[in-house]
């Protein structure tokens with residue numbers, strides 16, 4: 402009786418060993434066969450739908466759209482979140498209109514002035530100068546040939562906040578628009594800095 406049990410025990414031990422050897426071989430095979438030999442192939446793909454999306458990729462062609470592109474432009478008239486469309490054009494008439502309509506609603510405080518100064522330093526100083534007199538480094542060093550207007554002129558000193566904001570937004574004469582580069586709040590802070598610090 403006891404001999405039989407021992408024989409059974411030994412048999413099951415042998416079976417376990419076989420399973421372990423089989424699992425080891427299977428594991429080694431899986432490991433070796435999925436190796437990337439030359440960095441040009443992906444090796445075996447067990448779940449190829451995980452590597453190759455069945456969805457269209459953004460920059461691929463697409464037969465479902467008239468223009469053949471997967472990534473479609475936004476619908477005409479779409480307004481990005483947080484962006485308020487600007488109602489005035491780069492014309493003298495609209496500048497006059499913007500000057501009397503637009504009002505800076507931000508509080509004049511140290512934080513806003515500091516931000517305005519910083520943004521002026523990034524976007525305006527190189528042309529209009531540290532003092533706002535139009536003697537910026539680009540002009541003084543003859544890298545920019547056209548004289549930047551003085552922001553301290555008899556015309557600009559009494560100009561309204563809205564006037565300044567409008568020029569920053571759409572540009573003036575040969576000065577480029579900055580509306581697409583500087584967010585609205587910062588355009589008002591630059592205006593505040595010019596009015597409160599440079600023009601005083």
Ligand code: HEC
Pocket residue numbers: 521524525526527528529545547548549550551552554556557565568569573574575576577579591
């Ligand atoms: C690349 C140089 C350059 C940069 C940068 C620049 N400007 Fe100008 N700006 C000019 C020039 C040049 C003029 C004059 C344009 C003309 O008369 O055709 C001008 C005109 C203006 C005027 C109109 C002045 C007037 O008498 O009507 C204002 C206001 C003004 N700039 C403010 C700014 C502010 C604020 C910034 C920064 C956000 C800025 N500019 C950035 C070159 C620049």
